[in-house]
Amino acid sequence: MALEDYKNIIHRCFRCGYCRFTSDCSYLGFNCPVYDKYRLETYSPGGMMWLIRAWKEKDIEWTDSLATILYSCTTCNNCVEHCKFKFRGDIVNIIVAAREEMVENGLVLPPVRRFLENVYLYGNPYRELRTNRDKWTEGTKMKQYTGEEFLYYIGCVGSYDARCQEVARALADVLLEAGLSFGILGSQEDCDGNEVRILGEKRLFETLVEKNTKMCDELGVKKIVTLSPHSYNAFKNYYPDRFEVFHYTQILRDLIKKGRLTFSRELAYKVTFHDPCFLGRHNSEYEAPREILASIPGIELVEMERNRADAFCCGGGSGNFYTDFFGGREGSPARNRVREAYETGASILAVACPTCMTMLTDAAKSEGLEENLAIKDISEIVKESL
Amino acid sequence: MNIYSSLVNIVGKDFASNRPEELYMYSRDPGAQPPRKVDYVVMPKTVEAVQEIVMLANKERIPITPMGGGFTTCALTVPIKGGIVLDMKRMDKIIEVNEKSKYAVVEAGVSQGALKSYLEKHYPYLQHSTPEAPPTVTVVGNLLIDGHGHLTPMHGVNSSMINGMEVVLPTGEICKIGSCSISPYWFTRRHLPDLAGLFIGWFGTTGIVTKISIQLFPKPKLRDCIVFSTDDPDSLPDVIFEVFQTEVAENFFIIAQDKPDWMFGHIYIVILMTGDSEEEFELKKRQLSRMFDERVKFMEETPPAFKRRFLDVPPFAATAADFAKGGGFEYVGGILPIEKVPEAWRGSFKIVRRHNVVFSIAVQPLDCGHSVMFGPIYSFNRADEENIERVRKALEETDKLILDLGGVLWKAELPGQKLMMERMDPNTVELMKKVKRTLDPNGIMNPGNWE
Numbered sequence: 159m160a161l162e163d164y165k166n167i168i169h170r171c172f173r174c175g176y177c178r179f180t181s182d183c184s185y186l187g188f189n190c191p192v193y194d195k196y197r198l199e200t201y202s203p204g205g206m207m208w209l210i211r212a213w214k215e216k217d218i219e220w221t222d223s224l225a226t227i228l229y230s231c232t233t234c235n236n237c238v239e240h241c242k243f244k245f246r247g248d249i250v251n252i253i254v255a256a257r258e259e260m261v262e263n264g265l266v267l268p269p270v271r272r273f274l275e276n277v278y279l280y281g282n283p284y285r286e287l288r289t290n291r292d293k294w295t296e297g298t299k300m301k302q303y304t305g306e307e308f309l310y311y312i313g314c315v316g317s318y319d320a321r322c323q324e325v326a327r328a329l330a331d332v333l334l335e336a337g338l339s340f341g342i343l344g345s346q347e348d349c350d351g352n353e354v355r356i357l358g359e360k361r362l363f364e365t366l367v368e369k370n371t372k373m374c375d376e377l378g379v380k381k382i383v384t385l386s387p388h389s390y391n392a393f394k395n396y397y398p399d400r401f402e403v404f405h406y407t408q409i410l411r412d413l414i415k416k417g418r419l420t421f422s423r424e425l426a427y428k429v430t431f432h433d434p435c436f437l438g439r440h441n442s443e444y445e446a447p448r449e450i451l452a453s454i455p456g457i458e459l460v461e462m463e464r465n466r467a468d469a470f471c472c473g474g475g476s477g478n479f480y481t482d483f484f485g486g487r488e489g490s491p492a493r494n495r496v497r498e499a500y501e502t503g504a505s506i507l508a509v510a511c512p513t514c515m516t517m518l519t520d521a522a523k524s525e526g527l528e529e530n531l532a533i534k535d536i537s538e539i540v541k542e543s544l
Numbered sequence: 545m546n547i548y549s550s551l552v553n554i555v556g557k558d559f560a561s562n563r564p565e566e567l568y569m570y571s572r573d574p575g576a577q578p579p580r581k582v583d584y585v586v587m588p589k590t591v592e593a594v595q596e597i598v599m600l601a602n603k604e605r606i607p608i609t610p611m612g613g614g615f616t617t618c619a620l621t622v623p624i625k626g627g628i629v630l631d632m633k634r635m636d637k638i639i640e641v642n643e644k645s646k647y648a649v650v651e652a653g654v655s656q657g658a659l660k661s662y663l664e665k666h667y668p669y670l671q672h673s674t675p676e677a678p679p680t681v682t683v684v685g686n687l688l689i690d691g692h693g694h695l696t697p698m699h700g701v702n703s704s705m706i707n708g709m710e711v712v713l714p715t716g717e718i719c720k721i722g723s724c725s726i727s728p729y730w731f732t733r734r735h736l737p738d739l740a741g742l743f744i745g746w747f748g749t750t751g752i753v754t755k756i757s758i759q760l761f762p763k764p765k766l767r768d769c770i771v772f773s774t775d776d777p778d779s780l781p782d783v784i785f786e787v788f789q790t791e792v793a794e795n796f797f798i799i800a801q802d803k804p805d806w807m808f809g810h811i812y813i814v815i816l817m818t819g820d821s822e823e824e825f826e827l828k829k830r831q832l833s834r835m836f837d838e839r840v841k842f843m844e845e846t847p848p849a850f851k852r853r854f855l856d857v858p859p860f861a862a863t864a865a866d867f868a869k870g871g872g873f874e875y876v877g878g879i880l881p882i883e884k885v886p887e888a889w890r891g892s893f894k895i896v897r898r899h900n901v902v903f904s905i906a907v908q909p910l911d912c913g914h915s916v917m918f919g920p921i922y923s924f925n926r927a928d929e930e931n932i933e934r935v936r937k938a939l940e941e942t943d944k945l946i947l948d949l950g951g952v953l954w955k956a957e958l959p960g961q962k963l964m965m966e967r968m969d970p971n972t973v974e975l976m977k978k979v980k981r982t983l984d985p986n987g988i989m990n991p992g993n994w995e
Contacts, residue, residue, distance in 0.1 A: 165927075166869075169870060169871050169925070169926040169927040170865075170866060170869060170870060170871040170926075171871050172574050172862050172865035172866070172871045172872065172873075173574055174574075174678040174680070174862035174865065175613075175678050175679070175680030176678060176679070176680075176862075178680065179657065179679065184661050185655060185656075185657025185658050185660060185661045185679040186657075186658055186661040186662060186665070196558065197559070197587055197631075197633055197634055198559075198561065198566055198569075198585065198587065198631070199566075199569045199570065199614065199631070200565045200566050200569045205569055208568075208569060209565055209568070209569070212568055217568065218564050218565065218568050219564065221563070221564060221565070223563045223564070223565055224564075224565050227565060242860055242862065242863070243865075243866055244866070
């Protein structure tokens, strides 16, 4: 919906601030990653609503700083989860609609422009060649999709980020071990557009949806399993409703339950799990990753204080893993999150999202915790225990 | 060096702003008062940073307006004469909880929610008096505006629970008040000249409170509410009197609102009770339920809407912001003698009908029933200027009504302050001026208030 379509809602925010916290009874820390870092009222979800309205009403002009505030939002949905009012579902939609208006008017900031241009020209935000998209498959038994039961969709971060390529390979190995029928698109894979939509480039997103849908239709794809919750969110909620879409943790959980994956090694690890925003708050899947971890012999799962719908965002959503509006300085969401994980006494911080993997891995290094807290994807832990 | 650069030097680039977005945001609050100009917004982290900002403001003769949660809804933290808004929310340390003497020492930016959660986690048997406001509002802000909380009916207005404070004076000195000025313990402000009074109710015109000690109270295990209804405002003084004779109500509201329809035209008396055992709890419930004559009816079944509205601490008061589907409300906090409630009730109904505004009333008896906070709440649509203007008129008339009935206005917005100053004993006005001149010779502290 366009910003104009929210004209009867946008002024209804009172800025009471429940959106900044976790659940009803815990107000010890702020759970909006943007407000937690900047603390000025402008960086709260309500502050953003007020600024967007002021911009629309021409009470303030567009400025770089306005765009910076609005693009700092990671769209983690904490505000949607914790707002007390009936319009809660539209808070993030309004921020996205404001970004669409900025894109329409050529008002986006350079990092956002670069992200979008790169996706348009190269099919990924990193300006990497399309032909390199399947580099991660080197040395694996990966096959192009030719009508298998599942399309294994990797996404941009898993395809190009070196650490996440390892994760993409680990998951592929696990799926092969379970005998799942699947194939990949390899260098034919294109960006799913989740961040493109959220950054406000509606037309490019529509183009990506059309292109990806056409390709899937031509290949006869019926079921998609995604490595990234961001891709899962896009395919599940914003693509034509003719694919069955799964996040890989849902598939692994089912494979374990059916006995198609059995564990031969006991792993004496204390593990804490970081809920990805686009799996948890955006799509209400909190249990599949935990059920997998709980089924691995030897693993002790401990929760961080902020978990499930109260999980604290790593700061990477909405393209921030690339645009980097937070920076990696003290007080960045990812650095706060790895400290929180470390305080549980866990030796492994388990993730289920390539974006979280990159953000939290960098943060652990910045915090000097890399010797004490390993950041591992659930697929890697599963692979280790097979 | 210009003022902005000096502020950046003190607090860092991320926490000093003269950008249009911050100036817009801090130039208004969620209430109905018109926006006012702001020149800088700054968020100090330490008392030394506050001190440096005050010195700078003296040097540059630029006003400072301290701000906690910014939720007075009557624009007390929006500067009247421009200058610097000092947003205190980065000073957010809970410094100490003394379990046996039952107090907490907190910095000025600690939110009500943070203190509540901290106590629940570490001292679940203690609580502080929490205002009927969102958890983002600050403990110190509430105390300094003479705010109320859920323990106010039984234990007094929250400012009476202040044990001591640390203040940066308008001339830059850091000053301690109460027992903490002569000992390491922040356990009382009594038995010394009560200098805390120089900073309570002054709306930041006499100094910047950076730390405060607040009293804590036992937290009973059980909490529930019972409800009575009446259609007769004349019964309310007796109701208030009788409830306080029993000493069993933790908190107490008298409410009326037009929506939902089943509430229209009726008065509801909501009594919050506590107990440590079901037996104690039932006894209190029985005692209260039999208390009134036929004018006031006990509701056998407490409406679930009331449980949702009142049982949480803090209760979800911001719901009034959406009554007009418009994100705004402001209320008059009329502090009245108990016997004036019926007249205030009828008078405020006339005002709201005349101005056709969406409204509700919440009356909270204070200080064991020695007075009430009579609060007509006007909800409005922030996108409708004409609606806001009607609310401003209703607020102004309600201010006059309260003052005509012999009341005083709690946390009065600018027009309300002026009305009170017009009626105030001239010698009292002169004393206030002398206090301000003495403490703040350059007139930098939130000028325009109490003038």
